[in-house]
Amino acid sequence: MQQKKLKLADLAKLAGVSTSTASRALNDNPLIKLETRERIQQLAKEHNFSLNAAASRLRLQKTKVIAVLINLDSETEQSIDDPFLLKVVSDINLAVNRQGYELLLSNSFMAGEDWHGYFIDGRRADGVIVVGQGKQQALIEAASKAGMPLVVWGDPKTKADYVIVGSDNFLGGKIAAEHLMSKGCKAPLFLGEPEHAELGERYSGFCTAIKSAGLTEQSQLLKIDITSQAAYEAINHKLRNDGLDFDGIFACSDMVALGAMKALKERYVSIPNDVHVVGFDDIAMADISFPSLTTVRQDTKQAGELLVSKLLAQLDGEQVASSQLEITLIERQSS
Amino acid sequence: MQQKKLKLADLAKLAGVSTSTASRALNDNPLIKLETRERIQQLAKEHNFSLNAAASRLRLQKTKVIAVLINLDSETEQSIDDPFLLKVVSDINLAVNRQGYELLLSNSFMAGEDWHGYFIDGRRADGVIVVGQGKQQALIEAASKAGMPLVVWGDPKTKADYVIVGSDNFLGGKIAAEHLMSKGCKAPLFLGEPEHAELGERYSGFCTAIKSAGLTEQSQLLKIDITSQAAYEAINHKLRNDGLDFDGIFACSDMVALGAMKALKERYVSIPNDVHVVGFDDIAMADISFPSLTTVRQDTKQAGELLVSKLLAQLDGEQVASSQLEITLIERQSS
């Protein structure tokens, strides 16, 4: 066990060639005779040879690493627990790997304030994908200004000079509201936090649809933290105080919707008979809850691909623009 | 924007000292006069200086990176979607950062077959945390034999010559079964896949408790894939074929439990009156489902800390042993 690490020079010696030839051979450089190339590659495989990435990165001035920066809103150091965000990260991971890059999982705690310095100057990554615009928008701005290759998962309608990829939140909100009304809702409720960029768009799509149906008076906004716990408490509280003065809920996320549904069920409010519920995201639980949750699906797989390809395009010096993903309404039992 | 990257030598020149002094100053080496040290650190901050990690790693022969290798069972290239696993990863992330290390998120797809070569020889990480024993146990074994610093999240009762951290699955299963019986269950059902190391332990704890209560005859095992979907279908199928011939379910995970509960609810089987349900993990949804789910809680926070500290201890050359986390029964409405 633990035989001393083979370096390129050793491999070269074994093959009876110079280090440079070995290097080129491993990189499949056509300068080297095909036969020699194959011989060396074979030898490398036999000896389980692997290049020293640190040396390689130093020499090449690039890392073949993409950092994913989870930009949490909470000031408290805390683990992410929204399954949707995690799904996004997981799909980014796949896309990154497919492109032959590695994924450095990071967060504002590690990166500090000077993201460009930390990731790019520090040669930790070639580019960064920020998940969640959060409230640290200033740091994103700064990093972008400093020239850091960057793509943000967030609301693509936000006016910014960096590239954003995200769902068509406005349309999502509109479709959700229209769906609720098509099911007969006369008094729909929006559950969420419109201050937040993405959710604001959802709310404004919701309002637009409500308005053109002439239901503005009867509709309501219930501002809450975007957790299922907060949703549960808010709906509970509302039922106790105001009674059942709504007949539909558009929740800004599935987790929020599920929290709300729990409160309804506990009070024997029938879903969907008394209240229709629509969520957003389409996490796995949406399908498994009872009743299953109608929701606006965000295509995280496509999101991952797009985020990564746009970042790589930037690395190639191309000019890239923000873009918007299409969303789909998934009808289930809750509406 | 984009002023050329400052290197250590430049910083040194600015400070009017040699590169070596600058290097030592940044590393807070007491060899350098305190005053000089502070002056240089100050200067570094002003200029947003950051060391080139690639160069540093090359020179130091260590990376200050820990790789987390998600070892999926599925052969299909696929994103992780069990919220519990993601929670584990997220808590590892925190623990890793707290120790001043960075986290490389990887998987068997990237790492190939020779993990030692890829991570250690390739100087991508100083050590690896494998999440999920999966079926690639041979690769873990090989990497460990090759001397790769390694800790595995899995079943600590598994006989292996590498370090494993995990919950006391046997006890968890036992407690779950005892709880079901204390609630009056006479015919409990285990829902899961006993072939899998961790789940096998849970099953065997379950059986032990059942046996000492003399209910072996009446209890059942329903083998399924460990997804909520499979659980839903299995319970549905069983109800259709056998009717309600059980009065308690111990599901091997919360997601499985939730799938099962959906099937029960759809058929108007009352929880907990007709069937008591206990899950495992304590994911966020356990609390939000209706009825909320009684479950055996795994302490992922502690898991993260322990995994990381054991790995770091290995890096320091210490001898470390596997260890078992305590679990807690969280009683909720489903039982």
Next chain:
DNA sequence: CACCCTATTGCAAACGTTTGCATAAAGTTC
């Protein structure tokens, strides 16, 4: 045969740190 062109390989410098050793200055002791 002298010349040039092409195909293949090797030499050596460079990437930016860190650190053992040498050095220099200042302080201590007898």
Next chain:
DNA sequence: GAACTTTATGCAAACGTTTGCAATAGGGTG
């Protein structure tokens, strides 16, 4: 004041790649 210790700094080598350029050999051409 000589000899020695202590304190603070600098020199230069080393980590393991990659690559521009030089070099060599072989083959073709006039």
